[in-house]
Amino acid sequence: MAEASPDAAARSVVVGVDLGGTKIAAATVAADGTLGPVRAVPTPAAAGPDAVLDAVAGLVREVVAALPGGARLRGLGVGTAGVVDVGRGVIVSATDTLPGWPGTDVAGGLRRRLADLASDGPSGDAPAVPVFVENDVDAHAAGEVWLGAAAGARSALLVAVGTGVGAAVVLDGRPLRGAHHVAGELGHMPVPGAELLRCPCGRTGHLEAIGAGPAIHRRYLALGGDAASPDTRDVVARAGAGDELAATVVRDAAQAVGRAVAGVVTVLDPEVVVVGGGLAGAGDLWWSALEGALRAEVVDVLADLPLRRAALGNEAAIVGAARGAWSLVGPSGDQPGTRPGGLGEETHRERTTT
Amino acid sequence: MAEASPDAAARSVVVGVDLGGTKIAAATVAADGTLGPVRAVPTPAAAGPDAVLDAVAGLVREVVAALPGGARLRGLGVGTAGVVDVGRGVIVSATDTLPGWPGTDVAGGLRRRLADLASDGPSGDAPAVPVFVENDVDAHAAGEVWLGAAAGARSALLVAVGTGVGAAVVLDGRPLRGAHHVAGELGHMPVPGAELLRCPCGRTGHLEAIGAGPAIHRRYLALGGDAASPDTRDVVARAGAGDELAATVVRDAAQAVGRAVAGVVTVLDPEVVVVGGGLAGAGDLWWSALEGALRAEVVDVLADLPLRRAALGNEAAIVGAARGAWSLVGPSGDQPGTRPGGLGEETHRERTTT
Structure with a gap:
């Protein structure tokens, strides 16, 4: 497989998602924090976790499709209601706002749904989108620490x-x-x-x-x-x-x-x-x-x-979740981000020592 | 200068000190946490910081002198009353228990007093004892986390x-x-x-x-x-x-x-x-x-x-302070621990990522 050209890398974006009980919002977030236009859809909470993940994936596709032709998804960050096992990208517990949400493999479910958008991986690995998932309050905080009141x-x-x-x-x-x-x-x-x-x-x-x-x-x-x-x-x-x-x-x-x-x-x-x-x-x-x-x-x-x-207002969680995704894929265009196995604890630890 | 022999390294010890308002206690602490005999002296608190540092240095000398001939001081850890800037080994503030203690350069003062006990440094550097200083409650905690109730x-x-x-x-x-x-x-x-x-x-x-x-x-x-x-x-x-x-x-x-x-x-x-x-x-x-x-x-x-x-009882702070010193010098006998400039923030950061 050919190396990604600098041009392709430039069209390889990170998307941040704020996933709440009533609304899902998403936008591209550049490595310097620049936010693209925010798109939103209602959360089909009552329809269960698969429908919610479908809605997230659909919204991310919309955001990517709105970009100049051929853009790929380099990384995805999700701030979600509920208690999250960040190392695995799985929901530990949640209130009734999102019925059935506990146990949902958000990272895995979105990787599967969005595999065709992934940037090319090096040397023949199957493409996969690195997905970072954290609690929405933590995502808000990460946004404020990156670019907001605690910058x-x-x-x-x-x-x-x-x-x-x-x-x-x-x-x-x-x-x-x-x-x-x-x-x-x-x-x-x-x-x-x-x-x-x-x-x-x-x-x-x-x-x-x-x-x-x-x-x-x-x-x-x-x-x-x-x-x-x-x-x-x-x-x-x-x-x-x-x-x-x-x-x-x-x-x-x-x-x-x-x-x-x-x-x-x-x-x-x-x-x-x-x-x-x-x-x-x-x-x-x-x-x-x-x-x-x-x-x-x-x-x-x-x-x-x-x-x-x-x-940062309502965009804080989008920005903060995207920051988590950036920390997975790195800021440069050199490695367009396939990580077999996704968000293992080891990946998380790497993140913590940078 | 000759490389330290394994034999010399074996005689190169780390000492932990618990420095309180009424008593100073010290002992050797091996890399596996094994505690040597604890020696103690009263704290000459009223006589001021120099007298207190003299007393600590004297006690450390006693502890080292009691070992088989020719032992060197590889590292020193001190848990002290007061608020400590751990990166610099300096007292930020303290109560009247230790008059004049705020501002005292505990790390520097002990390095100077104990330079003749230092293990040989590599390639002609002046020998210096790496000294780690932290608050005594933090030292207690470090001891309990290393070998005690939170091991x-x-x-x-x-x-x-x-x-x-x-x-x-x-x-x-x-x-x-x-x-x-x-x-x-x-x-x-x-x-x-x-x-x-x-x-x-x-x-x-x-x-x-x-x-x-x-x-x-x-x-x-x-x-x-x-x-x-x-x-x-x-x-x-x-x-x-x-x-x-x-x-x-x-x-x-x-x-x-x-x-x-x-x-x-x-x-x-x-x-x-x-x-x-x-x-x-x-x-x-x-x-x-x-x-x-x-x-x-x-x-x-x-x-x-x-x-x-x-x-761990009363020995917790000795053990915990020594653990800090071990984290500076590393567990092996290969590098008997000269660090020019001592405990800079950089050294501290190294410690945090191990």
């Missing part, structure tokens, strides 16, 4: 506060996975202020029971707030408009996040903290309460720890 | 509960240092149950305010316990003998530690948790309260997380 940091805590509360811990430039693939479950930290409040996990006193978006709405109603308030966004708006109870509930939620973050940074001592998710747009009341609680708790040496708002 | 684990949380509450986070087999060298400050995590209790750091609500040894005694007295109780050991003994108030105070302290550990493992997802320090010997009431709180808080996937008592 250049070797270590960071990235927190997402929205429907739930999640986090990613980046050390030596890569998201910490954990012994059970669940590192970063910030939402289930015990936190002062959440005592007796019920967490979605069934226990009491965890951060998510007071700090997540739905908790704000629920608590506002439970404390006697206006029963006509439809959702968290409304409670946040009322807080901004001077509703004392709404303000208290929003402030309590933000302070709980701040205290939890304080606990984590006290033990991890990262370079920077980045906060994103729906509530990161909740305004100054929420931010100042979070930051106030954080700074009040930490020891002196951490007093100036940078606290930043996530910068 | 074989790639990741671990090691907690020490005594006069204070400290921790070390081991990831990829090595203690996490942190961006400001203070990773592991578990004692200053906000923890449910400690609200309104004053922490030695001056804030309120931190783990150390309820979970450390002195907090147990202080709280027992504050809640109306027998004013004749002289210390924490006595409160623990009373708790074991059926004193309800003492039992409550001990249980509250242990539960706070358990909740803080739950928070950390929820975010880090380590393979194992190891608990040591003076209170680890406080008996079943303390342990069962700690373990009960931990297991009640963590999400299902962490339900079986191993919780173990530290296994």
